[in-house]
Amino acid sequence: MAVSAASPATLAHRFLPRNCDRKSVQFYSLVKYPPRRRAIFCNFDAIEFEERMSPNEVKKEMEQCYELIHRLGRGVVYLGSSRVGPDHPHYTHAFELGREVAALLDCTSWSGVGPGLMDAVTQGALQAGKAVGGFRIGKEAGEWTATKFHPYLPSETYLTCRFFSARKHGLVDAAVRTSSGSGLDKTAVVALPGGIGTLDEVFELMALIQLDRIGSLRPVPFLLMNYDSFYSKLLDFLHDCENFGTISHGEAASLWKVCNNNTEALTYLSEFYGISH
Numbered sequence: 001m002a003v004s005a006a007s008p009a010t011l012a013h014r015f016l017p018r019n020c021d022r023k024s025v026q027f028y029s030l031v032k033y034p035p036r037r038r039a040i041f042c043n044f045d046a047i048e049f050e051e052r053m054s055p056n057e058v059k060k061e062m063e064q065c066y067e068l069i070h071r072l073g074r075g076v077v078y079l080g081s082s083r084v085g086p087d088h089p090h091y092t093h094a095f096e097l098g099r100e101v102a103a104l105l106d107c108t109s110w111s112g113v114g115p116g117l118m119d120a121v122t123q124g125a126l127q128a129g130k131a132v133g134g135f136r137i138g139k140e141a142g143e144w145t146a147t148k149f150h151p152y153l154p155s156e157t158y159l160t161c162r163f164f165s166a167r168k169h170g171l172v173d174a175a176v177r178t179s180s181g182s183g184l185d186k187t188a189v190v191a192l193p194g195g196i197g198t199l200d201e202v203f204e205l206m207a208l209i210q211l212d213r214i215g216s217l218r219p220v221p222f223l224l225m226n227y228d229s230f231y232s233k234l235l236d237f238l239h240d241c242e243n244f245g246t247i248s249h250g251e252a253a254s255l256w257k258v259c260n261n262n263t264e265a266l267t268y269l270s271e272f273y274g275i276s277h
Contacts, residue, residue: 058163061162061166062165062166064159064166065135065159065161065166065169065170065173068133069133071156072131072133073131074108074174074176074177074178075105075108075110075133075187076108076175076188077111077187078111078192079189079205080116080117080120080121080198081116081192081193081195081198082112082114082117083116084116085116089227089228090192090227090230091117093225093262096262097190097225097265099127100128101188101190101269102124102128103130104275106130108131108132109121109124109131110133110175111132112135113133113136113158114136117193121190122153131157132153132157134150134159135159135167136158136159137162168201168204171201172205172215175188175214175216176214176215177216177220178216185218186273188221188222189221189222189223190225191223192227193225202224205222206222206252206255210251221257221268221272222257223257223258223265223269224257224258225259225265226259226260227260229260235258
């Protein structure tokens with residue numbers, strides 16, 4: 001009897017007699033493949049794993065974030081790469097921006113207080129003699145080891161977070177404006193060049209501003225630092241989204257201010273808050 005091979009998409013060699021009722025034929029595998037097994041490796045101990053499964057632990061960490069903000073004061077929140085070192089021009093730009101913005105707005109500078117551009121703005125704000133604070137994670141992208149401690153900041157100025165949700169709540173809340181006084185709550189969000197983590201935070205903040213869910217009583221300036229056209233292709237992509245109809249024309253541009261250099265950023269913040277610069 002002639003036979004025809006079954007579809008190559010099957011995992012084993014199967015055969016079906018011709019001119020027969022498919023419903024009445026049983027398929028037999030001539031070659032059995034063992035199920036694939038995937039090894040799972042965990043780099044945290046059982047106690048920490050149990051704690052991470054508790055929503056109460058997330059709540060506690062969020063409360064600690066809010067307490068830190070209440071103690072240090074809201075201000076400018078910086079997002080950016082942890083991989084860019086001091087020998088890169090963007091590090092120098094970020095350092096100078098952190099110093100000048102801290103002096104201009106006279107506020108706390110917030111970030112993930114990790115390495116790279118986060119360290120640059122922290123160093124800049126400290127040089128200006130202004131307060132710094134942050135929500136760090138144990139290991140940033142590009143780092144090989146994890147630690148709960150910052151190399152030089154006092155422990156009372158930052159919180160090492162286990163939960164990204166708590167960390168994100170902290171970074172957002174540090175920038176909201178709740179005071180009605182004209183001289184208070186000068187805050188901003190500044191997106192420096194960065195990778196996956198930075199883009200995650202940038203788009204989350206864009207969505208919160210777009211949907212009016214950021215929790216601020218007054219507008220918060222959101223600056224995208226397009227050093228050396230770093231974000232130009234992202235802006236092109238958003239323009240394509242407008243052409244495809246997935247976002248409205250001009251919608252993305254209304255959510256932030258694109259700045260090509262520090263001078264444009266400082267001018268925009270000065271005009272936004274009516275400060276002579």
